[in-house]
Amino acid sequence: MNRHGDEIVQTTSEQWRDAVAAALAEGFSWFDSLIGIDEVGRPSGGDEEVRVVVRLVRHDPEGDPQGRQLHVRIPRELDQARLDSIGDLVAGAAWYERETHDMFGVSFTGGDDRPLLWHLDTPRHPLRKDELLAARLETPWPGAKDPDDDTAQASRRRTLPPGVPDPQLLDDPSVTPAELVASLGRARSRRARR
Amino acid sequence: MNNDDRTTPGAPTPDAATGHGSIRLIEERCTSCMICVRECPTWCITIEAHSEVLPDEQGHHPSRQRVRTVHVLDEFTIDWALCMYCGICIEECPFDALEWAGPHVLGAADLVGLVHDRHALAEAGSR
CATH class of the missing domain: 3.30.460.80 (NADH:ubiquinone oxidoreductase Nqo5 subunit)
Structure with a gap:
């Protein structure tokens, strides 16, 4: 259950x-x-x-x-x-x-594997987590800004947007899907709902 | 019910309990912490802010080694062309600086017109 x-x-x-x-x-x-x-x-x-x-x-x-x-x-x-x-x-x-x-x-x-929703010459499977979201990689993320950038308190840690992998891994041909997915930026864990 | 004349003609009229029509910014509560910007699934929120050292003794006090700074919000925008009215920003804001406002956002002649600044957002649903 x-x-x-x-x-x-x-x-x-x-x-x-x-x-x-x-x-x-x-x-x-x-x-x-x-x-x-x-x-x-x-x-x-x-x-x-x-x-x-x-x-x-x-x-x-x-x-x-x-x-x-x-x-x-x-x-x-x-x-x-x-x-x-x-x-x-x-x-x-x-x-x-x-x-x-x-x-x-x-x-x-025994079934029918013809494309239904996703018509591309090169098959890609967009709900697999290691499928890269090209628009997310190319669009500047508004969350990258840090109001403390101009001060000594500026955070050293760069946050990645959810769903975008560590850029260093993208050029590495030996990277496994699990490693790529582990490097994805994460959403903050949600607060407990009232 | 809000039968306000700013509602887009033909759009469903939200009531107070369920209306996901627009989002109001309560600027004095906003600390520019960036949580809403980073949590937004559609990346529709932007914040421009800078930090200022607090005046005199609050900022530089001999008992403290570091100066104390505060974020000052310069601009806060929501792009209604991207927003999907999920309310995650409202839910996640630790300071309750965002809340649902009644009427739907009006249409605009171009996409730029759907980017509302902090002044427009402060007044969302108030007229």
Whole structure:
């Protein structure tokens, strides 16, 4: 269970299609979403993985709807980031598979990997965390200014904007995605909400 | 409800509880700490500020080795063409110098007209 009351089922790439079929057979027949999560740099570990999540809902005429999420972790390497398609089990899932392929570089065997949202000659996968945000690299960041610049108190530490990696790593061909992501500027941790 | 004549025609009229129409700057609370600028996901806020040494004994006191300085805000802008009204700046401001103001920002003839300075932001929603 997560905090939204969804049941979370961890599965494997071998069992993933069967797990979806089983959920459908149990009445979780309303397809909510299918999307990836790039695990690189997350505290849970798994720098080499992409997680794919599908959420299915069972609408109970008597009570509240119940959600079930199937999570599967697959290698991040583009030629191994592959799952069986569920497009033939769930009408409409093919669109989400195409989107997940566009955004995360996950291929779906037996499915349709044609670009849906992202039409480029050279495929890039913009929701992978090591995908560089060119506009962020080129645009001057207003937060780089420091009102103390003209005084002795000027901070020695330069802050990087969130999502922009350490510029020194950009020219280094041996840098790994995990190292690049670890160097990204971070947002301040949020204050506790009232 | 705010049925103010500055609202862009056709734009939804926000009420006091939910209105994400514009953001007001309360300048005397702003310490130019840059937190809102750095937290803004769309980079729509800019701050120009400098530091000044506090006058006389407050700044240079024999009991202190370092001089005490204070930030003085010179300019504060929000570019409404970039702002997505997420409110992170309001949430993050440690001094509550930003708050939601009722009516939506008016349209402008060009993009430059959507960059509001500290005087415009101080009056957001007040007319």
